[in-house]
Amino acid sequence: MAKEVTPTRMEKIVSLCKRRGFIFQASEIYGGLNGFWDYGPLGVELKKNLKDFWWQRNVRERDDMEGMDGSIIMNRAVWKASGHEETFSDPMVDCLLSKERFRADQVEEQTGIVHRLIGAIPRIAIVDLPQLPPEAWIRWLFPTALGSVSNVAELSELLHAGIRNQNQTCDEEVLLAAAEKIFPQIERYDFSVLVPTGTPEDKARKVGMAFYESRGVKNPVLIEHEVSHLPVENSRGYHAETGAQLTEPRTFNLMFKSFAGPIESEENMVYLRPETAQAMFVQFRNILDTTRQKLPFGIAQIGKAFRNEINPRNFTFRSREFEQMEIEYFCRPEDGLRLTDYWLEQRLRFYDDIGIPRGKIHIHEIPDGERAFYAVKTYDLEYDFPFGLSELEGIAYRTNYDLSKHIEHSGKPLDYFDEATKERFVPHVVEPSAGTDRTALALICEAFDEETLTDEAGKSDVRTVLRFHPRMAPIKCGVFPLLKNKPDLVAAAREVASNLRAFMNIFYDESGAIGRRYRRQDEAGTPFCVTVDFDTIGENGPEKQGTVTLRHRDSMQQERIAISDLREWLLARIR
Numbered sequence: 001m002a003k004e005v006t007p008t009r010m011e012k013i014v015s016l017c018k019r020r021g022f023i024f025q026a027s028e029i030y031g032g033l034n035g036f037w038d039y040g041p042l043g044v045e046l047k048k049n050l051k052d053f054w055w056q057r058n059v060r061e062r063d064d065m066e067g068m069d070g071s072i073i074m075n076r077a078v079w080k081a082s083g084h085e086e087t088f089s090d091p092m093v094d095c096l097l098s099k100e101r102f103r104a105d106q107v108e109e110q111t112g113i114v115h116r117l118i119g120a121i122p123r124i125a126i127v128d129l130p131q132l133p134p135e136a137w138i139r140w141l142f143p144t145a146l147g148s149v150s151n152v153a154e155l156s157e158l159l160h161a162g163i164r165n166q167n168q169t170c171d172e173e174v175l176l177a178a179a180e181k182i183f184p185q186i187e188r189y190d191f192s193v194l195v196p197t198g199t200p201e202d203k204a205r206k207v208g209m210a211f212y213e214s215r216g217v218k219n220p221v222l223i224e225h226e227v228s229h230l231p232v233e234n235s236r237g238y239h240a241e242t243g244a245q246l247t248e249p250r251t252f253n254l255m256f257k258s259f260a261g262p263i264e265s266e267e268n269m270v271y272l273r274p275e276t277a278q279a280m281f282v283q284f285r286n287i288l289d290t291t292r293q294k295l296p297f298g299i300a301q302i303g304k305a306f307r308n309e310i311n312p313r314n315f316t317f318r319s320r321e322f323e324q325m326e327i328e329y330f331c332r333p334e335d336g337l338r339l340t341d342y343w344l345e346q347r348l349r350f351y352d353d354i355g356i357p358r359g360k361i362h363i364h365e366i367p368d369g370e371r372a373f374y375a376v377k378t379y380d381l382e383y384d385f386p387f388g389l390s391e392l393e394g395i396a397y398r399t400n401y402d403l404s405k406h407i408e409h410s411g412k413p414l415d416y417f418d419e420a421t422k423e424r425f426v427p428h429v430v431e432p433s434a435g436t437d438r439t440a441l442a443l444i445c446e447a448f449d450e451e452t453l454t455d456e457a458g459k460s461d462v463r464t465v466l467r468f469h470p471r472m473a474p475i476k477c478g479v480f481p482l483l484k485n486k487p488d489l490v491a492a493a494r495e496v497a498s499n500l501r502a503f504m505n506i507f508y509d510e511s512g513a514i515g516r517r518y519r520r521q522d523e524a525g526t527p528f529c530v531t532v533d534f535d536t537i538g539e540n541g542p543e544k545q546g547t548v549t550l551r552h553r554d555s556m557q558q559e560r561i562a563i564s565d566l567r568e569w570l571l572a573r574i575r
Ligand code: ATP
Pocket: 275, 307, 309, 316, 317, 318, 319, 320, 321, 322, 323, 324, 391, 392, 393, 394, 433, 434, 435, 436, 437, 438
């Protein structure tokens, strides 16, 4: 089904998530907290299905993988060794006008004319000038002349020139007094505005005035730079909406800080982990010794990570608290490149198995010069979200950088002795690192569909349906009695539901018309619903007794199935 790529689609998804209890704004009743989200009853099931399936595929179904669950707060030395304390920062730029902060590499490129200003003066200062009407003074003093004035005497001279230029005269003392009054009111501060090609030039004046007003200049008259109009191409130096100038990039550390223990001292300072990976490097020796694994083998972990992102945005896509599903797959140096491609294939298969087909994942190989300096090969797996192609997962061949750093800082032997070759070396590692929340969001975006249905009378309406893969669906099966006021139907339906509950998440619903109940489950993404009717309880003869109507979410087709077959039938489709 064609899916239009517009913000409206995203807005609909966000509103469905709230309406149906997938995702809520965290601390909503207090106005929320930017970058934090709560998963509601359906959201938590979706995320749990995702994490369980990831664990099943990557840990339980493999004998070369071990799981672990590390603590969120670790010794600060870990982050010193990993380089996070020093370098886990993003270059940020601030908008001089709105004070908003952006990641420098995420600012939209713009082409147009840059209008350069060097300052402003409150209009009232000019209104007070002698001899000439204010507009004449403004024409004379601005745009450029005032910029070169560096003291009162020069300003007084400039005023003279203005008067002479109009063939008038004025007493020198009057002009000097005027200059003395005006001079301190000149606000000198360089500021420029980019007016994109095709946008009216007046925008520059409006934005300029807003900027100097924000610096306390009332009703500002703008002073232009000598070279006031400069054409630029693909510049990232200006705010995409207003065109206001951005600051030069500055770095900003993304780790949240706290204190372990009652004293808020430098020694007690700790960080909330910004990734789960480090615990797997730090526990490499313990896991190797306790499991007796041989290379290649991996450690897998799912857990929370925290980053004080400057611009949390795109719903849960960029949050400040999120979950990661990470693997560190250790190997011999000569196997690193091959295993990176191996993991790429494994991970694509995984996405396919949860309902995000291969064709929907864009593989971006990070070119030389853009990778982390220790990484030899990196793939970003990107999904086409309604807000654009964005990273779901990174797969990086990180050489032996991490273990070597921990050996260097801890002095502990995190190397490996190969029994077969009698070699001792520091293993290399391939790291597939996926975001749980981003994948959950991709699942919702991929599943979201609006289908126009036309009934026999020609009346059409729109059915909202989440076409989750049954594996991921929060509710696997809805169970309904046809009518809620028939105790036999209710009792039979409750029994069907309770017999399934031990095996899967079931939703029992007896309220409202049956069609409405189906639609509610369509919106929740429930792949199957069963209805207990009069046939089930044998009221229409023995033939269909013990069978229920099974309704398919995607096709809306209905079929009859024996209650005794139901469990196996469902299990075969949701596992
Ligand atoms: P980005 O470039 O989008 O900030 P990243 O390359 O810094 O991401 P990694 O450090 O490679 O991300 O983290 C691995 C994965 O963790 C990402 O692919 C993503 O799925 C998830 N992730 C990272 N930051 C966030 C965040 N702020 N919110 C949600 N998920 C995140």
